[in-house]
Amino acid sequence: MKQIILWSLLILPWASLLFLKMNTVRRYMPVALFMTVIHTLAYQAAYHYGWWKETGSSLFGWDKVVPVPWVYGAYLVIVIWIFRFTFGKFWMYLTVNILLDGLFMYIVYPVWQRMGLVSSESTLSTIAIVAMMVGFAIIIYLYQLWQDEVFKQPKAKLINDQELT
Incomplete structure:
Protein backbone atom coordinates (compact mmCIF):
# COMPACT_ATOMS: atom_id res chain seq x y z
CA MET A 1 0.00 0.00 0.00
CA LYS A 2 2.85 2.36 0.88
CA GLN A 3 4.45 1.90 -2.55
CA ILE A 4 1.12 2.67 -4.26
CA ILE A 5 0.82 5.93 -2.31
CA LEU A 6 4.41 6.92 -3.09
CA TRP A 7 4.03 6.14 -6.81
CA SER A 8 0.72 8.07 -6.83
CA LEU A 9 2.46 11.09 -5.27
CA LEU A 10 4.96 10.98 -8.11
CA ILE A 11 2.72 10.25 -11.12
CA LEU A 12 -0.78 11.64 -10.47
CA PRO A 13 0.28 15.27 -10.00
CA TRP A 14 2.08 15.20 -13.36
CA ALA A 15 -1.09 13.83 -14.94
CA SER A 16 -3.03 16.79 -13.52
CA LEU A 17 -0.99 19.11 -15.76
CA LEU A 18 -3.03 17.81 -18.71
CA PHE A 19 -5.82 20.05 -17.40
CA LEU A 20 -3.70 23.19 -17.85
CA LYS A 21 -2.89 25.01 -21.06
CA MET A 22 0.60 24.27 -22.31
CA ASN A 23 1.49 27.99 -22.15
CA THR A 24 0.67 27.97 -18.43
CA VAL A 25 2.87 24.94 -17.83
CA ARG A 26 5.69 26.53 -19.85
CA ARG A 27 5.34 29.81 -17.97
CA TYR A 28 5.52 28.30 -14.48
CA MET A 29 7.76 25.26 -15.02
CA PRO A 30 10.98 27.28 -14.44
CA VAL A 31 9.78 28.47 -11.02
CA ALA A 32 8.64 24.94 -10.13
CA LEU A 33 12.06 23.58 -11.09
CA PHE A 34 13.74 26.37 -9.12
CA MET A 35 11.66 25.40 -6.09
CA THR A 36 12.69 21.78 -6.63
CA VAL A 37 16.35 22.81 -6.48
CA ILE A 38 15.72 24.83 -3.30
CA HIS A 39 13.79 21.95 -1.75
CA THR A 40 16.52 19.45 -2.69
CA LEU A 41 19.16 21.68 -1.10
CA ALA A 42 17.02 22.06 2.03
CA TYR A 43 16.71 18.27 2.34
CA GLN A 44 20.48 17.95 1.84
CA ALA A 45 21.08 20.51 4.61
CA ALA A 46 18.54 18.81 6.86
CA TYR A 47 20.29 15.49 6.34
CA HIS A 48 23.73 16.98 6.98
CA TYR A 49 22.75 19.00 10.07
CA GLY A 50 20.32 16.43 11.44
CA TRP A 51 17.25 18.66 11.25
CA TRP A 52 15.09 15.76 10.13
CA LYS A 53 15.34 12.38 8.48
CA GLU A 54 13.07 11.13 5.74
CA THR A 55 12.94 7.42 6.27
CA GLY A 56 10.04 5.52 4.81
CA SER A 57 9.51 7.75 1.78
CA SER A 58 12.12 6.07 -0.41
CA LEU A 59 10.81 4.84 -3.71
CA PHE A 60 14.00 3.70 -5.40
CA GLY A 61 16.41 2.83 -2.60
CA TRP A 62 18.87 5.58 -3.59
CA ASP A 63 16.52 8.40 -2.60
CA LYS A 64 17.13 8.27 1.15
CA VAL A 65 17.88 11.99 1.59
CA VAL A 66 15.32 13.65 -0.71
CA PRO A 67 11.86 12.04 -1.01
CA VAL A 68 11.54 11.83 -4.80
CA PRO A 69 7.74 11.28 -4.89
CA TRP A 70 7.10 14.45 -2.91
CA VAL A 71 9.81 16.83 -4.15
CA TYR A 72 9.86 15.81 -7.83
CA GLY A 73 6.21 14.90 -8.09
CA ALA A 74 3.53 16.43 -5.92
CA TYR A 75 5.37 19.51 -4.67
CA LEU A 76 6.74 20.50 -8.08
CA VAL A 77 3.30 20.32 -9.67
CA ILE A 78 1.57 22.03 -6.73
CA VAL A 79 3.84 25.03 -7.30
CA ILE A 80 2.60 25.28 -10.90
CA TRP A 81 -1.04 25.08 -9.82
CA ILE A 82 -0.62 27.67 -7.05
CA PHE A 83 1.09 30.09 -9.43
CA ARG A 84 -1.62 29.48 -12.03
CA PHE A 85 -4.32 30.71 -9.68
CA THR A 86 -2.53 33.28 -7.51
CA PHE A 87 0.41 34.82 -9.35
CA GLY A 88 0.02 38.57 -9.64
CA LYS A 89 -1.96 38.68 -6.38
CA PHE A 90 0.83 38.51 -3.81
CA TRP A 91 -1.30 38.58 -0.66
CA MET A 92 -3.55 35.83 -1.98
CA TYR A 93 -0.45 33.83 -2.98
CA LEU A 94 1.08 34.28 0.47
CA THR A 95 -2.17 33.40 2.25
CA VAL A 96 -2.64 30.26 0.15
CA ASN A 97 0.96 29.21 0.83
CA ILE A 98 0.68 29.77 4.58
CA LEU A 99 -2.59 27.82 4.71
CA LEU A 100 -1.30 24.93 2.57
CA ASP A 101 2.04 24.74 4.38
CA GLY A 102 0.28 24.74 7.75
CA LEU A 103 -2.27 22.17 6.57
CA PHE A 104 0.54 19.96 5.29
CA MET A 105 2.73 20.17 8.39
CA TYR A 106 -0.02 20.03 11.03
CA ILE A 107 -2.48 17.60 9.40
CA VAL A 108 -1.07 15.70 6.39
CA TYR A 109 2.44 15.09 7.74
CA PRO A 110 1.24 13.54 11.05
CA VAL A 111 -1.05 11.21 9.06
CA TRP A 112 1.88 10.24 6.84
CA GLN A 113 3.95 9.62 9.99
CA ARG A 114 1.33 7.18 11.32
CA MET A 115 1.30 5.45 7.91
CA GLY A 116 5.09 5.11 7.95
CA LEU A 117 5.55 7.29 4.85
CA VAL A 118 7.75 9.79 6.68
CA SER A 119 9.85 9.83 9.82
CA SER A 120 8.96 11.59 13.03
CA GLU A 121 12.62 12.36 13.72
CA SER A 122 13.10 16.15 13.69
CA THR A 123 15.12 18.63 15.69
CA LEU A 124 13.22 21.59 14.23
CA SER A 125 9.82 22.63 15.49
CA THR A 126 6.88 22.35 13.13
CA ILE A 127 6.45 26.13 13.10
CA PHE A 151 10.47 37.34 -20.98
CA LYS A 152 8.51 40.59 -21.42
CA GLN A 153 11.42 42.30 -23.20
CA PRO A 154 10.65 43.21 -26.79
CA LYS A 155 12.14 40.80 -29.32
CA ALA A 156 13.95 43.65 -31.13
CA LYS A 157 15.84 44.50 -27.95
CA LEU A 158 16.80 40.85 -27.47
CA ILE A 159 18.08 40.63 -31.04
CA ASN A 160 20.14 43.82 -30.58
CA ASP A 161 21.57 42.51 -27.29
CA GLN A 162 22.56 39.24 -29.00
CA GLU A 163 24.29 41.10 -31.83
CA LEU A 164 26.46 42.92 -29.28
CA THR A 165 27.75 39.67 -27.77
Whole structure:
Protein backbone atom coordinates (compact mmCIF):
# COMPACT_ATOMS: atom_id res chain seq x y z
CA MET A 1 0.00 0.00 0.00
CA LYS A 2 2.85 2.36 0.88
CA GLN A 3 4.45 1.90 -2.55
CA ILE A 4 1.12 2.67 -4.26
CA ILE A 5 0.82 5.93 -2.31
CA LEU A 6 4.41 6.92 -3.09
CA TRP A 7 4.03 6.14 -6.81
CA SER A 8 0.72 8.07 -6.83
CA LEU A 9 2.46 11.09 -5.27
CA LEU A 10 4.96 10.98 -8.11
CA ILE A 11 2.72 10.25 -11.12
CA LEU A 12 -0.78 11.64 -10.47
CA PRO A 13 0.28 15.27 -10.00
CA TRP A 14 2.08 15.20 -13.36
CA ALA A 15 -1.09 13.83 -14.94
CA SER A 16 -3.03 16.79 -13.52
CA LEU A 17 -0.99 19.11 -15.76
CA LEU A 18 -3.03 17.81 -18.71
CA PHE A 19 -5.82 20.05 -17.40
CA LEU A 20 -3.70 23.19 -17.85
CA LYS A 21 -2.89 25.01 -21.06
CA MET A 22 0.60 24.27 -22.31
CA ASN A 23 1.49 27.99 -22.15
CA THR A 24 0.67 27.97 -18.43
CA VAL A 25 2.87 24.94 -17.83
CA ARG A 26 5.69 26.53 -19.85
CA ARG A 27 5.34 29.81 -17.97
CA TYR A 28 5.52 28.30 -14.48
CA MET A 29 7.76 25.26 -15.02
CA PRO A 30 10.98 27.28 -14.44
CA VAL A 31 9.78 28.47 -11.02
CA ALA A 32 8.64 24.94 -10.13
CA LEU A 33 12.06 23.58 -11.09
CA PHE A 34 13.74 26.37 -9.12
CA MET A 35 11.66 25.40 -6.09
CA THR A 36 12.69 21.78 -6.63
CA VAL A 37 16.35 22.81 -6.48
CA ILE A 38 15.72 24.83 -3.30
CA HIS A 39 13.79 21.95 -1.75
CA THR A 40 16.52 19.45 -2.69
CA LEU A 41 19.16 21.68 -1.10
CA ALA A 42 17.02 22.06 2.03
CA TYR A 43 16.71 18.27 2.34
CA GLN A 44 20.48 17.95 1.84
CA ALA A 45 21.08 20.51 4.61
CA ALA A 46 18.54 18.81 6.86
CA TYR A 47 20.29 15.49 6.34
CA HIS A 48 23.73 16.98 6.98
CA TYR A 49 22.75 19.00 10.07
CA GLY A 50 20.32 16.43 11.44
CA TRP A 51 17.25 18.66 11.25
CA TRP A 52 15.09 15.76 10.13
CA LYS A 53 15.34 12.38 8.48
CA GLU A 54 13.07 11.13 5.74
CA THR A 55 12.94 7.42 6.27
CA GLY A 56 10.04 5.52 4.81
CA SER A 57 9.51 7.75 1.78
CA SER A 58 12.12 6.07 -0.41
CA LEU A 59 10.81 4.84 -3.71
CA PHE A 60 14.00 3.70 -5.40
CA GLY A 61 16.41 2.83 -2.60
CA TRP A 62 18.87 5.58 -3.59
CA ASP A 63 16.52 8.40 -2.60
CA LYS A 64 17.13 8.27 1.15
CA VAL A 65 17.88 11.99 1.59
CA VAL A 66 15.32 13.65 -0.71
CA PRO A 67 11.86 12.04 -1.01
CA VAL A 68 11.54 11.83 -4.80
CA PRO A 69 7.74 11.28 -4.89
CA TRP A 70 7.10 14.45 -2.91
CA VAL A 71 9.81 16.83 -4.15
CA TYR A 72 9.86 15.81 -7.83
CA GLY A 73 6.21 14.90 -8.09
CA ALA A 74 3.53 16.43 -5.92
CA TYR A 75 5.37 19.51 -4.67
CA LEU A 76 6.74 20.50 -8.08
CA VAL A 77 3.30 20.32 -9.67
CA ILE A 78 1.57 22.03 -6.73
CA VAL A 79 3.84 25.03 -7.30
CA ILE A 80 2.60 25.28 -10.90
CA TRP A 81 -1.04 25.08 -9.82
CA ILE A 82 -0.62 27.67 -7.05
CA PHE A 83 1.09 30.09 -9.43
CA ARG A 84 -1.62 29.48 -12.03
CA PHE A 85 -4.32 30.71 -9.68
CA THR A 86 -2.53 33.28 -7.51
CA PHE A 87 0.41 34.82 -9.35
CA GLY A 88 0.02 38.57 -9.64
CA LYS A 89 -1.96 38.68 -6.38
CA PHE A 90 0.83 38.51 -3.81
CA TRP A 91 -1.30 38.58 -0.66
CA MET A 92 -3.55 35.83 -1.98
CA TYR A 93 -0.45 33.83 -2.98
CA LEU A 94 1.08 34.28 0.47
CA THR A 95 -2.17 33.40 2.25
CA VAL A 96 -2.64 30.26 0.15
CA ASN A 97 0.96 29.21 0.83
CA ILE A 98 0.68 29.77 4.58
CA LEU A 99 -2.59 27.82 4.71
CA LEU A 100 -1.30 24.93 2.57
CA ASP A 101 2.04 24.74 4.38
CA GLY A 102 0.28 24.74 7.75
CA LEU A 103 -2.27 22.17 6.57
CA PHE A 104 0.54 19.96 5.29
CA MET A 105 2.73 20.17 8.39
CA TYR A 106 -0.02 20.03 11.03
CA ILE A 107 -2.48 17.60 9.40
CA VAL A 108 -1.07 15.70 6.39
CA TYR A 109 2.44 15.09 7.74
CA PRO A 110 1.24 13.54 11.05
CA VAL A 111 -1.05 11.21 9.06
CA TRP A 112 1.88 10.24 6.84
CA GLN A 113 3.95 9.62 9.99
CA ARG A 114 1.33 7.18 11.32
CA MET A 115 1.30 5.45 7.91
CA GLY A 116 5.09 5.11 7.95
CA LEU A 117 5.55 7.29 4.85
CA VAL A 118 7.75 9.79 6.68
CA SER A 119 9.85 9.83 9.82
CA SER A 120 8.96 11.59 13.03
CA GLU A 121 12.62 12.36 13.72
CA SER A 122 13.10 16.15 13.69
CA THR A 123 15.12 18.63 15.69
CA LEU A 124 13.22 21.59 14.23
CA SER A 125 9.82 22.63 15.49
CA THR A 126 6.88 22.35 13.13
CA ILE A 127 6.45 26.13 13.10
CA ALA A 128 10.12 26.54 12.10
CA ILE A 129 9.58 24.19 9.15
CA VAL A 130 6.43 26.08 8.11
CA ALA A 131 8.36 29.37 8.35
CA MET A 132 11.09 27.89 6.14
CA MET A 133 8.49 26.80 3.59
CA VAL A 134 6.87 30.25 3.58
CA GLY A 135 10.31 31.81 3.14
CA PHE A 136 10.91 29.57 0.13
CA ALA A 137 7.52 30.62 -1.26
CA ILE A 138 8.50 34.29 -1.07
CA ILE A 139 11.84 33.58 -2.77
CA ILE A 140 10.19 31.76 -5.67
CA TYR A 141 7.55 34.48 -6.04
CA LEU A 142 10.35 37.02 -6.48
CA TYR A 143 12.02 34.65 -8.94
CA GLN A 144 8.81 34.44 -11.00
CA LEU A 145 8.48 38.23 -11.02
CA TRP A 146 12.01 38.38 -12.42
CA GLN A 147 11.26 35.62 -14.97
CA ASP A 148 8.17 37.44 -16.21
CA GLU A 149 10.16 40.66 -16.59
CA VAL A 150 12.92 38.90 -18.54
CA PHE A 151 10.47 37.34 -20.98
CA LYS A 152 8.51 40.59 -21.42
CA GLN A 153 11.42 42.30 -23.20
CA PRO A 154 10.65 43.21 -26.79
CA LYS A 155 12.14 40.80 -29.32
CA ALA A 156 13.95 43.65 -31.13
CA LYS A 157 15.84 44.50 -27.95
CA LEU A 158 16.80 40.85 -27.47
CA ILE A 159 18.08 40.63 -31.04
CA ASN A 160 20.14 43.82 -30.58
CA ASP A 161 21.57 42.51 -27.29
CA GLN A 162 22.56 39.24 -29.00
CA GLU A 163 24.29 41.10 -31.83
CA LEU A 164 26.46 42.92 -29.28
CA THR A 165 27.75 39.67 -27.77
